[in-house]
Amino acid sequence: MAVLPILKWPDPRLSTVCSPVGAAVAPLQELIADMFDTMYAAPGRGLAGPQVGAMQRLFVMDVTWKEGARSPVVMIDPEILDRSPELVTGxxxxxSIPGITADVARPDWVVMAWTDATGARRQERLDGFAARCAQHELDHLDGRVTFDRLTPTARALAETRYQQGPAS
Known part of the structure; x- marks a missing residue:
């Protein structure tokens, strides 16, 4: 398949709410394969459609591949049905914002519903890092990036670090 270019912030497409996919998942198979190739090559653990210019509500993730076996997941038209009332900062x-990490508070677990790559509707509780990754990618589908989850002061510092580029 192919490794796609990843859009970098502040590309306006990263601030755009994506369109639902609906029932037609068959035409997405090549895009999904390319997104996995791109994510693994980056190397990342998740990649959302808008990060590669596909303005549709889908993302891929694999939270285990860096530690061992791959466990690829495709979520099309994902939604959170329930979430932990407790927030955990991680x-x-x-x-899309290379070289920058930030502490973000998110629910520790979520119950997600989505359509998989075969068109089957799925529902599962995700805990810990899998929950964090899915929420991060879902943010992309809603036009949000990590910076949008920070306090104004933390955001200003992170944006400044990003704009200055890597330390030499």
């Missing part, structure tokens, strides 16, 4: 990076 470090997040983003392939």
């Amino acid at each position: 470090e997040e990076g983003c392939l």
Whole structure:
């Protein structure tokens, strides 16, 4: 398949709410394969459609491949049905904001519903890092990036670090 270019912030497409896919998942198979190739090559653990210019509500993720076996997941038209009332703060990076990590507070678990690559409707509780990754990618589908989850002061610092580029 192919490794696609990843859009970098502040590309306006990263701030755009994506369109639902609906029932037609068959035409997405090549895009999904390309998104996995792109994510693994980056190397990342998740990649959303808008990060590669596909303005549709889908993302791919694999939270285990860096530690061992691959466990690829495709979520089309995902939604959160339930979430932990407790927030847990954890470090997040983003392939569209390379070189920047930030502490983001998110629910520790979520119950997700989505359509998989075969067109089957799925529902599952995700915990820990899988929940964090899915929420991060879902943010992309809603036109949000990591910066949008930060306090104004933390955002200003992170944006400044990003704009200055890597330390030499």
